[in-house]
Amino acid sequence: MSWFTFSWQNFLFSFLALAFEGLPFVLVGSLVSGAIAAFVPSRIITGVLPKNGFLATLASGLLGLCFPVCECGIVPVVRRLINKGLPLSCGITFMLASPIVNPIVAFSTFAAFRSQAPWLNLGIRLGFGYLVAVLAGLAVRHLSPKEILREGAVKIVSRKRLAFQISPLPDATSSDLESSFTQKLVAAVRMTCDDFIDTAIYFMMGAAVAATFNTAVDQQIILPLALDPILSTIAMMAIAMVLTLCSTSDAFIAATFVSFPLFSRMAFMVFGPMFDLKLFFLYSVLFKKRFVVCLGIGLFIGIGIISSRFLNLLYASQGP
């Protein structure tokens, strides 16, 4: 059998399933984004974070604990928060960490691995996800926002603000304060809709690509790689990228790849929520293509090395 056998029937079934599952969550993210834009002053966004950029990046990785947004809905929220004055490094840390470091994912991971050292795997997933997100955020601090952000995706009012100093945008003018609740609500709805359209266009393109790979590629060709630590890690991250699973349920899938070692399954559960085919397109709403590609490569290499080198040893020290 050929490694690639496309069928419209399979493509449409998988594509619609991804769309029906993901669009409500993109909508939720857009609703949150619209509400933030209309009702939350910039000073609140920036006021909750430490003034020190390094500490702020560390804190941003934990925002998902009280503000859980899955990867489908995170992009419009992050774009809005950056517009509200959140430093770019904090935004990227939040974007990468939130789909993993949140209570829903913690619960599902524990449940999925309840017969396979659940506390250990839960701790490693959250800790590993947080670490990678913070490292990515810190790495971005040394880059120019112009090199990263797509033109027009964010209104760059102050280079300093985006250059990782925490300073809120000028808040609403006096006439803002006089706006009625209804006016603000209508504005929130309009911003929600525009955010949704911006984001969902990319989401649908990602779903189409994912559905093609998901149904047309013979996934059995990857399974023989399970025996090698490095190849198994690469294979699991490749599977995560292709399957484009929701982070709230991917642990249930990961737990079933029992022929693969735990550290490579952990790579699956950390890399997948941070970067997959769908997210490649979604991130393009906010970032330049070149940065998105670099981010994907960086995450792939970083997570791959940590998993196959360090987690490998950690799991080995825990015994069989």
Next chain:
Amino acid sequence: MRAKDHDTPRSRRPTRGLASLLNGLTLVGIGIVLLDFFFTGRVDQYLHPQFRPFTLVAGIIFCVIGVVYGAAKPSARCCLDGECVHENATNPLRSVIAILVLFAPLVAGVALSKDSYDQRAVLNRGFVQDITKLPMRANTVETGAQSSQATSSEAVSEPLPQDTPIGSATNDSANPAAPDSGDGSAQYLPKAPDGNVALEVTDLLYAEQEESLRKIVDGKTIEVVGQYLPAEDAKQFKLVRMFIVCCAADARPVALPVEAAEQIHAPEMGWIKVTGKATFTQSEDRTHVVMKADKIESVEPPAEAMLY
């Protein structure tokens, strides 16, 4: 607050209004598609039950915000000064792209989708023939035996007791069809109207792991519903059910090997009911089940085509 585009020339206002209208219609259209899928029940073929309510809620919200967006004055502000990220929000071209990328594929998919996979997807994903390779939730296999009653119009057997002990100690899957003792437990097995035991594909694969369940089904006539997947040998085939965690995109084919006395004539991936006996053979590493079919007949797809 100043509107973002107070200075927009009058000549651009009609296109701005057109863009708003098109965007609003796109959102309402998406909402209608979601609601249609929910109320016609087609969503059941695509999503795990936990995700289905989101379709309903999202459908309603899409309709509401689409109407508000389309009806609100185009001159109403989009974003606050200095924060607007929708540079092309009033561009009709963007609205047309939104229709083509968001709405048109959904409508085309809804119109053309057969709500199932064909044989190629199953082969590409590979079979699961070992129940321990499936994601195990507390209700995973519970739904197996019970759903044959809940979804098949023919099955009328009593529901399994909720406090039936969980079966396996080697893995923590729960299967009410696998009581902890053999004697007398068979009364809890779901029955079809003709008295046969009605099981799911997953139940028989579970029996590979569970000796008490093997004893219960041993010698009994069993009915199993699934999709027909032919093998090279014309008298052998696989009975397939798709197992999902959240949506059909993550479906994994679960396959039960079946042997028939005669050559089978059924459409590929068509729904069939196999009546026969389960036989278990021991190999070096584990027990394998094979269904020996006495009777094979085409049936309507069950209301819940997916197992979860």
